[in-house]
Structure formats: structure tokens, C-alpha cells
Amino acid sequence: MVLIVIIVSFTPMILVGGVIYDQFHESYHEKVYAHLEVLVKKHKQNIDAFLKEKLSDIRFFSAAFNFQELSNEAFLEEKLLTLREEYNEVFEDLGVVNDQGIQTAYAGPFKLVKADYSEADWFKRAVKSEYFISDVFLGLRGMPHFIVAVRRTWEGKHWILRATINFMAFNSIVENLRIGKTGIAFILNREGQFQTKLHSGIVSTEGCVNFLRSLKRNGDKIHIIEKCADSGKATIYVTAFLKGGDWLLIYKQDRLDAFSDLKHSQMTAILIFIIGGLCIITMAIVLSRGMVSRMANADQEKEMMNQQVIETGKLASIGQLAAGIAHEINNPVAIMVEEAGWIQDLLEEEDLKETENLNEFQRALKQINTQGKRCKEITHKLLSFARKTDSTVHDVHINEMIEDVVGLSAQSASYSKVVIDTKIQKDMPSVRMSQTEMQQVLLNLINNALDAMNKKGGTIDISSWSENKHVIIEVSDDGPGIPGANLARIFDPFFTTKPVGKGTGLGLSICYGIIKRMNGEIDVNSVVDKGTTFRIRIPLS
Amino acid sequence: MTIANVLLVDDEVPFVETMTKRLNKRELDIVSAFTGEEALQKLEKGHSIEVVILDVKMPGMDGVETLREIKKRFPLVEVIMLTGHATVETGIEGMKLGAFDYLMKPCDIGDLVSKVGEAAAKKRSHEEKIINARMKEITSRRAY
CATH class of the missing domain: 3.30.450.20 (PAS domain)
Structure with a gap:
């Protein structure tokens, strides 16, 4: 990610920079060469003119x-x-x-x-x-x-x-030709001897002599060559013949010196490039980190959303499935129960009364009856889980409703030695909701709490208050709490910790479905050995 | 003399068969039907039928529809609804339409028999009242 951003930003920068530098380099080269050529040519003409003038003076004298x-x-x-x-x-x-x-x-x-x-x-x-x-x-x-x-x-x-x-x-004419720090001019004859004052910088003239010999003596032509001097520095030599080819005017300058401006701009460009590069890398890292973390957050949120959707979908589809199963199961169960009843009827007839296993038969038939009733209970609960109850919405006074439900539960609470305390906020706003559904939810929660305390006694606190346009109802008990492993599954249909035959595992998922339909939230907080708190939040509008 | 003449209507054949046997044993006279339409035909033929035990959930003409039709054509016949749903609403709806009572399937045979008895008694008392009224009418007519 970082790498891609860096590559994408650097590539055009390098390309543009490179092309411009190349062009600039080329043209600057040409400019410097042209400048040097003109300079040397002018000096050559100067020197030639000087010599000619002196000669003509003498010729004049000799003729006059x-x-x-x-x-x-x-x-x-x-x-x-x-x-x-x-x-x-x-x-x-x-x-x-x-x-x-x-x-x-x-x-x-x-x-x-x-x-x-x-x-x-x-x-x-x-x-x-x-x-x-x-x-x-x-x-x-x-x-x-x-x-x-x-x-x-x-x-x-x-x-x-x-x-x-x-x-x-004579020397001064040549010496005038000084440019930069290292640009100097001197004259050699054909044997390579200095025709001007010796400069400390020029040690060997042999190269020049060889060069001199290799050149044809063609008049005004100016030659520019670049080569490494003995000191190892790249040096530019500009040469021109003087005095009809007898002398050679040589202008010598270190390449770096000649191109010092170019060098300067090169340094500036590199500096800008490095600073820009650092900026790009920093930005790339910072931005991509930000992006990655944002994406991770989004993923997480999506995951949570998905889970909620799945949860809701699961409930809905399980509801439909349950309703279907309940309908289908109910009739066969009814038939089975009736058949058992029929056998029971027949047993009443006298010829079978003497059978020694009569008691066993009757016990078995009774058992079939009991289990049939149990099936009936389950299917009825399943149906109530799926069916649309009286969900007509009207203004409900939360506090009155709580008192009603507590009144209903008071009897069974006293059997379990449980005290139900209510802490309700006065002047609670009324909420538009289905009263029966809300009653069902509260009753389920209270019954669960009573079951959890398992007749050991305790307290159930029911409190209600409103905040931020929400009504909040809390049902908390001081029972044994819910172990962490179960906590995530308590709203799942058919999840139950009760012994087989005691619970259907549908109570809390029914509650969950009801509260969700009201656009509310239900969540649970539980500490093992301290108790469990269910909190319901319902929006006022 | 049986307690009552009963028409048992349900689409589940084994249920109807067993129920018929069990109710026969309890001195009820049973005529069975497996659809709403069949039930209406049987009522048409056998005028002695006093009570109808009617399943709510049936293919085709369902229980509520059948009930409506029975009450329209044979207002004196009493109907006991058998529901698979544990819903109060279905029961309430049935009662509003004139059903005598409702029971949830699977039901206790004793309950059912006693309900049938009550229903038959109600029907008979209705009929008696009607007869008495007629007799009164006739006797009073003579007085003129």
C-alpha cells in the first residue's frame, strides 16, 4: 500500500525531473560551449590583430x-x-x-x-x-x-x-582571459613551448602537443575538447590557432567550474527532490495508515451489522419454521393422545381387567398422555413465538404496566422466597407500544429471574427511568449469574440451561424479537455469583 | 337413548375414527365428516344432529367459514370449536360467530363430553322454548 503510493508519486516526479534536467543540461552545455568559443575566438582575433599591428608598424618604419x-x-x-x-x-x-x-x-x-x-x-x-x-x-x-x-x-x-x-x-592580453576560478589561457608553439608566462596549474603540455600535431592547420576553426587532466578532474580545453598556425591559444577550465551554475541548480533540484520525496513518503505512510485503520473500523462495523442482521433473520426464519412445525406436529400428537385414550377405554372392559399387567398398561398410557400434553405445550409456545400477538399499539403508562406485572408475579415470587422491589421514576412519559407484548417481555424476565434463584430466595429490582428520549427498564436479580460462555447465546432460540422438559429456550428470544420490533434494545449484564441485569431501552417516539 | 347426536368434522381421518369410537363408547351418537362441505351436506340430511364438533384448521372451507354457514342455515345447532392454535383470538372469533365453546387440541375426552352435553342441553332447552312458544301461540289462538 505504502509502496504503491510512493511508486505512483515518485515515477512522474522522476520522469519529469529527469527530462527537464536532461534538456537543461543539454542547452546549458551548448550555451557554455558557445560562450567559450566566442570568447576564445575574440581573443584569437585580438592577439592576431595585435601581432599584425606590430608587424605593420615595423613594416611602415622599414618602408618609410x-x-x-x-x-x-x-x-x-x-x-x-x-x-x-x-x-x-x-x-x-x-x-x-x-x-x-x-x-x-x-x-x-x-x-x-x-x-x-x-x-x-x-x-x-x-x-x-x-x-x-x-x-x-x-x-x-x-x-x-x-x-x-x-x-x-x-x-x-x-x-x-x-x-x-x-x-x-603581450602576456597581459592573454592573461585577461580569465573566467571563474580555474579558467586560464596560454599560448604554445608547435613544439609545445610556452609562449606566455607559465602558470602553476599547467604542468604537462605533452598532451597539448600531441593534440596540436593531430590537428590540421585549418585557419579559424575553434576546437573544444573535454578530457581528464592529470589531476583527475574533467577539464575543458578550447583551442584556436594563432599566427597562421604557428601558435596555439589554449583556454583551459575545470569542467566543474565551467558548469558551476549547472551544478548549483543540480544541487537545488536534488535538495527539492529529497525534501519532496520525504514529504511524499511521510504522507504515504500517514495516509495509508489512516486509511487502513478506517477500513478496519468499517469492516468491524459491517461485521457487527451483519451479525445483527443475521440474528434478526435467524429469529424470523426460526419463527416461521417453528410455526410450521407446531402446526404439523400438533395433529399427529392429538391423534396419538386419542389413540392412547382409546386403548385406555378398551382396558376398562371386563375381560382385560384380570390381566396382571393392567397397572403397567395404565401407567404407560398415562405417560403417553402426559408426554402428549407436554408436546402440546411446546407447540403452543412455538406458535406464540411466531404468531402475531395483540401488537396493536397504544399509549402505555410504563409504571402502571410494571405494577401490573409485579402484581401477577407476586404469588410465584413468594413461593420462591423472593422479594420484588420497584424503583420507578415518577412522571414517566407514556410510550406508544403494544401493552401485551411488553407485559410478556417483563413477565418472561421476572420468571427467568425467579427460576434462576431456584427457591433460595433473593431480591429482584425493577427500575425505570427516562433519559435522552428513551425509556429504560431494568430487571436485576441477585441470583447466581450467567456464565460468560452462555451469555452470548441466551437470546438464541432453543438455548436453555434448564433440564430437559422444563424449558423451551424460547422465552428470551421472544423478548428479543418483541423489543427489536419496537426499535428498542435489550442487553444483559451478568456477573457470576453477583447477579444478572437485563436492560431494555425503548425510544419514546 | 344417547346423550346427543354429534357431527364430528376434521380433515384428519385417524383422529376422526378414534374420536368416533371413543365418543360412541361414551354414549354419543357420532356422524363424521372430513371437510366443511361434507359437514353441511350431512346436516342437510340428518336433522337429528344437535352438536357439531368442528376443527378450525382444514383445507378448503375452513372451520370459521363452515361455522358461519352452519349458523346461517341451522341456527339452532350448537358448535364446539377445536383449535390447534393456542390463540385466544380464534376462540373469541368463533364465540362471536355463535360457537358454543372452544377447546384446544389435543383435548381431554372428559372435557369434550361434558361440553357436548352442555351444548346439547342448551339446544334442547332452546327447542323446548320454541315449542312452548308455539304451543302458547296455538293455545292462545284457541282462546279467541
């Missing part, structure tokens, strides 16, 4: 001034100052390098005039193309930086204008 002008260190110094003023000290220094890799002119904080770059990796590559942006490296000065270089030709020889970009300034 020729090799000779720029070889003048004072002039170069002046240009560097202009650039720094313009771009917030993004440019660290400027240098002019000839085709042999020797820096012929330099402006900046380091003493790098005449520095030989002929073996430097960047130089080798810068010479080969018109412009070039290097990876971050330590170089001669021993500090991380990268170079923007432009190749020009002067008098048939290549020369290179190079500028160093302040690493911190």
Missing part, C-alpha cells in the same frame, strides 16, 4: 626610412621613443641587422650593437621571408621575448629591421 637613415642610432632611438609613447612601451628595442646577421644599429636598454645573429634561428628564417614573427625565446639578453622582423633590400643586399616586443605587455 631607408637603411642609411635607420642605421643612424640617434634616429633609431628617436623612432623607438615615438613607438613607445604611442604603444605603451610595447616595443622594447629596435635594431637593424645586415645580411650577415650583424646588428649594425640598435636602440634600446641593452648593449647589443654589433651583436651577431647570423647563427640565430630567427635570423635564418627572417632572411628567407619578407617578414617574420618569432617564437618566444631567451636570446642574448637572457629574458623571454619575441621578435618582429621585416626584410628589406638596400643596394642589392638584404637588411632586416627588427623590434622586440615586451613580453609582459
Whole structure:
């Protein structure tokens, strides 16, 4: 019962909750991914634009001034100052390098005039193309930086204008990309070396390198992958190629952090679910208990009703049966008695008078007569049990009726040495009922009490009063009481404790039938050795 | 001379037979009938019948009906009712309809005989009164 209620309440809750959660989860995922994608794309564009801008600055310088002008260190110094003023000290220094890799002119904080770059990796590559942006490296000065270089030709020889970009300034662009607690961004080159400041959170870059290699270098595409980081936490990686595929911008965030809102709502939902579930279970238990007890009560009441109906039905059907039997039995008994009488008549004739068993014959015939009379008595009682007596209803003064009945019984009571006391309430209302029937009931009860006291003497108290629109009559004796086993059966027809031939067992069931017909109640209270009380309740209307 | 001429009416044949024997022995002249209709026929034929012993409960025409008919057609015939019921009402009803008395079955034979005797005596005294009245009428007629 409880289980069914719980299952029925939980199933839709779980289904609805699950579907909504799934949908929400999906769309939130999409939203977060889209957000991250846009973010990374924007940064990629920012960084690309930054690099392009710096490159075009240098290209502008290299085109605007020729090799000779720029070889003048004072002039170069002046240009560097202009650039720094313009771009917030993004440019660290400027240098002019000839085709042999020797820096012929330099402006900046380091003493790098005449520095030989002929073996430097960047130089080798810068010479080969018109412009070039290097990876971050330590170089001669021993500090991380990268170079923007432009190749020009002067008098048939290549020369290179190079500028160093302040690493911190560049770093700050990337570092701006911070979301939540764990969201960080960094840049790797194709070898997996950091192009930005190292973060404590990133230990291994090998995975990224492998990933980097596995990717085709297809322009603007943004990749989002989810995998377990070394720490065991699910982590989201968002990657975008920079600088025409040389660099990789990686944005990394713990999955839990990225989906913290989702997590939060998940927790709220679970909390609601648990509280709701507890409520449902409690209600289910309380309600079903209440229901079960109510049903049990109803069953019990029904059982009692059934018993009453059965009792009444039993009385009615037994009444009919009894009447039928009485009619049928009466005639054969009459014939038997007459035949016996006839034999008795014949015995009177002289030739049989000498028979020595004459006395025995006569005794036997007398006995048949006696028993026939007994049968007659029984059938007459049965008939009175079944027949409709004078049940015409009129106003009856209860007290007068009681006095009448007591008067009738006084004689037999005195034989049994019993005193009958009446305690009647004055001004009793008169009740509409059949006087003869009520007399019969009272007489039956008094006779029963007298029989019970078995000539040992005692008292019978008859009291009457009215309460709650009912008239109550009590007949109580101080006789031997009725044993519990018999108490339940005393109203059953033919139930008697008297010796065979002394009682028919119909008296109390007749009383019961009469009182029930009056819509009244009769019940009994008995304590062994203390006495028995019959109480009759009859409604006034 | 018997005490009385009696018609015994009951549907129980053995009862009627035994009763007839017993009552014969007690110097009653018995004619028996087993239904109400038969009883009326017998009354029609035998005008000497003085008392009818009538069972109340019979199939067909029952005792009360038969009594009503007897009293209508033979008002001087006395009727003693035999009832199976121990009800006062049936007796009372019978008496109202003019029955002489009622007895409950099975009844004591002595009681029955004495009741029959009383009934017969009543009938005879009625008849006597009627005869006397007639005689008076006739004698007084002569006086004119």
C-alpha cells in the first residue's frame, strides 16, 4: 500500500525531473560551449590583430626610412621613443641587422650593437621571408621575448629591421582571459613551448602537443575538447590557432567550474527532490495508515451489522419454521393422545381387567398422555413465538404496566422466597407500544429471574427511568449469574440451561424479537455469583 | 337413548375414527365428516344432529367459514370449536360467530363430553322454548 503510493508519486516526479534536467543540461552545455568559443575566438582575433599591428608598424618604419637613415642610432632611438609613447612601451628595442646577421644599429636598454645573429634561428628564417614573427625565446639578453622582423633590400643586399616586443605587455592580453576560478589561457608553439608566462596549474603540455600535431592547420576553426587532466578532474580545453598556425591559444577550465551554475541548480533540484520525496513518503505512510485503520473500523462495523442482521433473520426464519412445525406436529400428537385414550377405554372392559399387567398398561398410557400434553405445550409456545400477538399499539403508562406485572408475579415470587422491589421514576412519559407484548417481555424476565434463584430466595429490582428520549427498564436479580460462555447465546432460540422438559429456550428470544420490533434494545449484564441485569431501552417516539 | 347426536368434522381421518369410537363408547351418537362441505351436506340430511364438533384448521372451507354457514342455515345447532392454535383470538372469533365453546387440541375426552352435553342441553332447552312458544301461540289462538 505504502509502496504503491510512493511508486505512483515518485515515477512522474522522476520522469519529469529527469527530462527537464536532461534538456537543461543539454542547452546549458551548448550555451557554455558557445560562450567559450566566442570568447576564445575574440581573443584569437585580438592577439592576431595585435601581432599584425606590430608587424605593420615595423613594416611602415622599414618602408618609410631607408637603411642609411635607420642605421643612424640617434634616429633609431628617436623612432623607438615615438613607438613607445604611442604603444605603451610595447616595443622594447629596435635594431637593424645586415645580411650577415650583424646588428649594425640598435636602440634600446641593452648593449647589443654589433651583436651577431647570423647563427640565430630567427635570423635564418627572417632572411628567407619578407617578414617574420618569432617564437618566444631567451636570446642574448637572457629574458623571454619575441621578435618582429621585416626584410628589406638596400643596394642589392638584404637588411632586416627588427623590434622586440615586451613580453609582459603581450602576456597581459592573454592573461585577461580569465573566467571563474580555474579558467586560464596560454599560448604554445608547435613544439609545445610556452609562449606566455607559465602558470602553476599547467604542468604537462605533452598532451597539448600531441593534440596540436593531430590537428590540421585549418585557419579559424575553434576546437573544444573535454578530457581528464592529470589531476583527475574533467577539464575543458578550447583551442584556436594563432599566427597562421604557428601558435596555439589554449583556454583551459575545470569542467566543474565551467558548469558551476549547472551544478548549483543540480544541487537545488536534488535538495527539492529529497525534501519532496520525504514529504511524499511521510504522507504515504500517514495516509495509508489512516486509511487502513478506517477500513478496519468499517469492516468491524459491517461485521457487527451483519451479525445483527443475521440474528434478526435467524429469529424470523426460526419463527416461521417453528410455526410450521407446531402446526404439523400438533395433529399427529392429538391423534396419538386419542389413540392412547382409546386403548385406555378398551382396558376398562371386563375381560382385560384380570390381566396382571393392567397397572403397567395404565401407567404407560398415562405417560403417553402426559408426554402428549407436554408436546402440546411446546407447540403452543412455538406458535406464540411466531404468531402475531395483540401488537396493536397504544399509549402505555410504563409504571402502571410494571405494577401490573409485579402484581401477577407476586404469588410465584413468594413461593420462591423472593422479594420484588420497584424503583420507578415518577412522571414517566407514556410510550406508544403494544401493552401485551411488553407485559410478556417483563413477565418472561421476572420468571427467568425467579427460576434462576431456584427457591433460595433473593431480591429482584425493577427500575425505570427516562433519559435522552428513551425509556429504560431494568430487571436485576441477585441470583447466581450467567456464565460468560452462555451469555452470548441466551437470546438464541432453543438455548436453555434448564433440564430437559422444563424449558423451551424460547422465552428470551421472544423478548428479543418483541423489543427489536419496537426499535428498542435489550442487553444483559451478568456477573457470576453477583447477579444478572437485563436492560431494555425503548425510544419514546 | 344417547346423550346427543354429534357431527364430528376434521380433515384428519385417524383422529376422526378414534374420536368416533371413543365418543360412541361414551354414549354419543357420532356422524363424521372430513371437510366443511361434507359437514353441511350431512346436516342437510340428518336433522337429528344437535352438536357439531368442528376443527378450525382444514383445507378448503375452513372451520370459521363452515361455522358461519352452519349458523346461517341451522341456527339452532350448537358448535364446539377445536383449535390447534393456542390463540385466544380464534376462540373469541368463533364465540362471536355463535360457537358454543372452544377447546384446544389435543383435548381431554372428559372435557369434550361434558361440553357436548352442555351444548346439547342448551339446544334442547332452546327447542323446548320454541315449542312452548308455539304451543302458547296455538293455545292462545284457541282462546279467541
